[in-house]
Amino acid sequence: MAARNKWSKLGVATVLASLPFVVSADGAPETIVYDRIRGELSPGTQAPTVEAMIDTIEDGTPMSLTAMLEYGERVECMACIPKLESKLLSSGNADVREIAAWWLRRRPFGYARIAVKMRNTLQDSSDPVHRARAAEALGEFLDAGGVPALTQAVSEDTELAVRLASVRALGRLNARAGHAALVTAFDDEEPAVRRAALDQVLRVSFFQDHAAVIAKLDDDAADVRIRAAQIVGQKQIQAGREGLEAILANDESVPARQAAAWALGRIGDARSALIAAQESETNQRVLDAVKIALRM
Numbered sequence: 001m002a003a004r005n006k007w008s009k010l011g012v013a014t015v016l017a018s019l020p021f022v023v024s025a026d027g028a029p030e031t032i033v034y035d036r037i038r039g040e041l042s043p044g045t046q047a048p049t050v051e052a053m054i055d056t057i058e059d060g061t062p063m064s065l066t067a068m069l070e071y072g073e074r075v076e077c078m079a080c081i082p083k084l085e086s087k088l089l090s091s092g093n094a095d096v097r098e099i100a101a102w103w104l105r106r107r108p109f110g111y112a113r114i115a116v117k118m119r120n121t122l123q124d125s126s127d128p129v130h131r132a133r134a135a136e137a138l139g140e141f142l143d144a145g146g147v148p149a150l151t152q153a154v155s156e157d158t159e160l161a162v163r164l165a166s167v168r169a170l171g172r173l174n175a176r177a178g179h180a181a182l183v184t185a186f187d188d189e190e191p192a193v194r195r196a197a198l199d200q201v202l203r204v205s206f207f208q209d210h211a212a213v214i215a216k217l218d219d220d221a222a223d224v225r226i227r228a229a230q231i232v233g234q235k236q237i238q239a240g241r242e243g244l245e246a247i248l249a250n251d252e253s254v255p256a257r258q259a260a261a262w263a264l265g266r267i268g269d270a271r272s273a274l275i276a277a278q279e280s281e282t283n284q285r286v287l288d289a290v291k292i293a294l295r296m
Contacts, residue, residue, distance in 0.1 A: 048072045050079065057083045062095045069103040081110040088118065088137045089130050097133060101140035115141055119149040122166070128159040135162060139169025144177060151181040154188075163193050171200030178204075183212045191221035198227040202234060210237045217243035222253035229256065233263025245273040248290075249280070257281070258289040265293025 048056075048071055056068040057080060069084075084100040091097050104114055118141070121134035135153055138146030146169070153166040167185045170178035182204075185197035198216060201207045216228035217240060229247060232240035240263070247260035261277065264270035270293075277290050 047075055050075065050077045053077050053080050054083065057087075062093050062099075065096060066099045069099050073103065073106060078109070081107060081114075085110075085114050085117075088114075089121065089133050094136075097136060098140055101137045105141045105143070111141075115143055115145060119146055122149045122153055122162075128157075128162055131157065131159065132161040132165040135165035135169045139165075139172035142173060144173060144175040147173065147175050147177045147181075151178065154181045154185050160190050160192065163188060163190070164196050167193060167196045167200060171203045174204045174206070176206040179206055179209070182207070183209050186212050186216060191219075191224055194219065194221065194224045195227055198224065198231060201231050210235070210239060213237065214240045214243055217247060222251075222256050225251065225253070225256045226259045229259035229263045233259075233266035236267045238267055238269075241267055241270055245270065248273060248277050248286075254283050254286060257283070257286045261286060261289035261293045265296035268296070 048068055053068055053072050053075060054077070056065055060068065081104065084104055087096055087100040088104075091100070105111055115138070118134040118137045122131050122138065125131050125134070131153070135150060138150060150166045150170050150173075153162055154170070157163050157166070163185070167182065170181055182197050182200055185193050188194050188197070194216065198213070201213060210232075213228055213231050213235075214237065216224055217232065219225050219228065225247060229240075229244055231237075232244060244260045244264050244267075247256050248264065251257050251260065257277075261274065264274060274290050274294050278287065278294075281287050281290065
């Protein structure tokens with residue numbers, strides 16, 4: 001009890017700062033001391049200074065910024081926080097926005113305020129570019145607190161780019177609370193959003209609405225039908241066999257017929273439909289897919 005109280009009073013950071021970590025390099029022991037300002041130092045290396053980090057954030061290339069922030073993951077740079085926060089909305093480089101969000105979500109101080117600002121930006125900003133980038137940031141923050149704002153954007157935002165970013169962010173979050181919003185996006189007026197929503201099905205761990213996926217086998221957009229067929233095959237959704245057989249027999253899109261053949265091979269019990277396709281199909285790519293499916 002006394003030992004536990006001692007640790008509690010000192011604080012973990014204080015204790016870590018006072019303890020040497022002994023490792024062995026080339027057979028010789030070396031001591032690494034945790035420096036709470038400079039981050040964790042490794043033998044023969046040195047974490048970046050706050051000044052170097054600020055200079056790179058202001059003037060560095062995307063590649064140098066990525067390297068600097070990854071190297072300085074644990075460096076306490078309070079001045080870096082507002083500079084990187086501005087990158088989330090202002091930078092036209094997706095890599096810069098991604099690494100900025102990655103570094104910021106690791107900050108014990110400041111992160112919560114930034115997350116709230118991104119939610120408010122998504123909901124209230126008149127700039128669709130800012131709304132889309134705010135949605136993107138919420139996904140990179142991996143914070144389920146962003147789900148309500150993203151859900152609202154999926155169903156209500158008038159801009160395609162914002163709905164796309166919000167759907168992808170929900171997939172990145174992988175939060176069960178985002179399930180309904182993804183299903184809603186299956187029926188978006190834009191094929192790109194419907195396709196993006198289907199893309200998330202294989203990225204999240206909670207999706208179970210197989211009927212909603214099967215319905216997309218009859219979508220107006222070939223790209224959406226193809227993705228739905230791939231998902232039905234990947235998840236081996238037996239109830240999707242009839243829709244796949246219809247695509248294989250009648251769809252005007254060659255890639256859609258290919259995808260349907262592959263999916264039928266995955267779910268099984270479709271030999272008669274595949275043999276029928278062998279007899280009627282004229283496209284060699286589809287015939288090759290049918291042949292592979294029969295071997296499955």
